[in-house]
Amino acid sequence: MQSWVDGQPADTLGLQSRGLAYGDGLFETIAVKAGRPSLFEYHLERLALGCQRLAITADLALIRDELSRYASVLGEGVLKLILTRGDSQRGYAPAVGVPPRRILQGNPPAAYPACNAEHGVRLFECRTRLAEQPLLAGLKHLNRLEQVLARSEWHDPDYAEGLMRDTAGRVVEGVYSNLFLVKDGVLLTADLSRCGVAGVMRAALMVEAARLGIDVRVGDLSLEDLARSDEVFLCNSVYGIWPVRACASMNWSPGPVTRKLQAIARTLLDA
Amino acid sequence: MQSWVDGQPADTLGLQSRGLAYGDGLFETIAVKAGRPSLFEYHLERLALGCQRLAITADLALIRDELSRYASVLGEGVLKLILTRGDSQRGYAPAVGVPPRRILQGNPPAAYPACNAEHGVRLFECRTRLAEQPLLAGLKHLNRLEQVLARSEWHDPDYAEGLMRDTAGRVVEGVYSNLFLVKDGVLLTADLSRCGVAGVMRAALMVEAARLGIDVRVGDLSLEDLARSDEVFLCNSVYGIWPVRACASMNWSPGPVTRKLQAIARTLLDA
Structure with a gap:
């Protein structure tokens, strides 16, 4: 399924992403069954904790909504959310006021033996x-x-x-x-x-x-x-x-x- | 200056990058003076060692050439190379035969007091x-x-x-x-x-x-x-x-x- 970046269909990410530069972000890999994210509250809770510990100020209500909508389109499969601290120029210091970025990717159900x-x-x-x-x-x-x-x-x-x-x-x-x-x-x-x-x-x-x-x-x-x-x-x-x-x-x-x-x-x- | 991805002008990277997913790659931050990368042999040596230790099979001669060409266009500034293990689908196992990806970014000279x-x-x-x-x-x-x-x-x-x-x-x-x-x-x-x-x-x-x-x-x-x-x-x-x-x-x-x-x-x- 087509990926979304910040809620919009997209296949690419800007090169200034701190996710790429420093691995500065979090992810969740979520099973989707019948259009619904499995263990959804647990995933959201871990994500919230991760944001808190890395001091990433994400709109968790928006992420919840976006994951739900994406899952309903995906139907069956595996949804991967990558949440980066957003973009910045050179340097480890996080830029102030830069919003984190949400990347949603959908894959078919995992085919394990x-x-x-x-x-x-x-x-x-x-x-x-x-x-x-x-x-x-x-x-x-x-x-x-x-x-x-x-x-x-x-x-x-x-x-x-x-x-x-x-x-x-x-x-x-x-x-x-x-x-x-x-x-x-x-x-x-x-x-x-x-x-x-x-x-x-x-x-x-x-x-x-x-x-x-x-x-x-x-x-x-x-x-x-x-x-x-x-x-x-x-x-x-x-x-x-x-x-x-x-x-x-x-x-x-x-x-x-x-x-x-x-x-x-x-x-x-x-x- | 415009970035290059695998030798071509580009501002974005595909979402399947292992650099984004896992921080699976290396980087070098290189001062450029008068169109030439400073401490060039040292940077290339460290990059080669990194590739060896992470088992990333990069074409180092190509990278050397590309960095030289980029530096000559940049003139004065800071050149950042990100070398990722390339792209892959879900899963930590590196895909076999997938080439690493080269991202070159140019910035103005660092302005430290x-x-x-x-x-x-x-x-x-x-x-x-x-x-x-x-x-x-x-x-x-x-x-x-x-x-x-x-x-x-x-x-x-x-x-x-x-x-x-x-x-x-x-x-x-x-x-x-x-x-x-x-x-x-x-x-x-x-x-x-x-x-x-x-x-x-x-x-x-x-x-x-x-x-x-x-x-x-x-x-x-x-x-x-x-x-x-x-x-x-x-x-x-x-x-x-x-x-x-x-x-x-x-x-x-x-x-x-x-x-x-x-x-x-x-x-x-x-x-």
């Missing part, structure tokens, strides 16, 4: 480590070279995702997914206050798990925690949940907690 | 810390949110630059400059293997200092090292050298080593 969700995926052990930067941790910002490097490490399609650790060795997330472990019925996920992207499906699943009475703990995870897990799964806002069946010499089977939450993730994406 | 170079500058102590990411350290890549956040911390024009430390507290660099200390006639500058941008003026000055018989040491610098320095100065490839006269409660006067290298920096920029 059905077996990823059914039988689970194998994780590549990425050598690229996530740097610890609390000021940017959790945000879905446009500085994504770590993910580009990590995703460049493997070409074998047998690996659907990669495992990313931080520079201190903690287990954090996938390259484009969040990671959950299940141990003795408790759901564990990495603390994302130093690095990582706080995915909206992760946020939604934490709420849903608590509703089901499943204990959710956020904290530091080690490779040993991963090895000792009863179940392991990945999630994101486009594909929902993929069980993890292998990583290096570790193996798991899709378990009951994963399957229960997977059904919920499907419902969330279809809602 | 003459007193910066004459009397020295005051440094703002940035709270934003540089994350330790050895895979990206030293490169002038497009992931520059740390610099944007740091430069956003002050508005008082009495501060010409900001002091950046890493998350462990080491003194590293300015927001858009490298930092040198002089202690007992020895030149000290930060090790940039964990974070920071290895500036081309820094590289050139290290070569020139060695030629003058000045001992140059690269290593970890602390606030105490800064406080105990006889002279402190900043450098970059556009303005040359600025003595630092103050940072927080610390004060220095422009000293003989700074002045000697400042004259050399001017020659390098005019060569």
Whole structure:
């Protein structure tokens, strides 16, 4: 589908964009079903938080409206919003009073193999480590070279995702997914206050798990925690949940907690 | 001056640019004097190193030629090259066989107050810390949110630059400059293997200092090292050298080593 820039059909962006010059902005990748953005409130909430932390003064009501209208035209697929701090001349200092810029792009539904969700995926052990930067941790910002490097490490399609650790060795997330472990019925996920992207499906699943009475703990995870897990799964806002069946010499089977939450993730994406 | 994209006059870039989506690329900011790019070989060398480390397969001979031609038209000013990994659809995996994209932008000469170079500058102590990411350290890549956040911390024009430390507290660099200390006639500058941008003026000055018989040491610098320095100065490839006269409660006067290298920096920029 034709992209929109600031609400108008467009295929290009001016070269003065701070998004291009510095990766100075945020993005959201939103599943669209039956003309509606899935997990919409979660996406808007993360975007608002990102704007606040990067001091980007965006008109969030306008963005909400624009995303809704774009999704209704797209119908089925994946909507990507890029919100940049706008344009400026040379120099890191943000220009005063320059409005941020909204870029909306529509793609067809993601075509992942059905077996990823059914039988689970194998994780590549990425050598690229996530740097610890609390000021940017959790945000879905446009500085994504770590993910580009990590995703460049493997070409074998047998690996659907990669495992990313931080520079201190903690287990954090996938390259484009969040990671959950299940141990003795408790759901564990990495603390994302130093690095990582706080995915909206992760946020939604934490709420849903608590509703089901499943204990959710956020904290530091080690490779040993991963090895000792009863179940392991990945999630994101486009594909929902993929069980993890292998990583290096570790193996798991899709378990009951994963399957229960997977059904919920499907419902969330279809809602 | 009119920008060029892939050698053709253009004001815009396609929305599929990985430069915009992920900050997936590199840049160089090059002073142009009398139609020639200053410190040209240093810029090309750093760009080549960046391409190698990010696995961007660029035609460096073509880029050299294009920069020369653009500079000859620009005459006097600042030439900015952005080299992106090119375009791709959704997903971090770089597309195979997609050529990188070259964006050249020309600006008038930078208009910094003459007193910066004459009397020295005051440094703002940035709270934003540089994350330790050895895979990206030293490169002038497009992931520059740390610099944007740091430069956003002050508005008082009495501060010409900001002091950046890493998350462990080491003194590293300015927001858009490298930092040198002089202690007992020895030149000290930060090790940039964990974070920071290895500036081309820094590289050139290290070569020139060695030629003058000045001992140059690269290593970890602390606030105490800064406080105990006889002279402190900043450098970059556009303005040359600025003595630092103050940072927080610390004060220095422009000293003989700074002045000697400042004259050399001017020659390098005019060569």
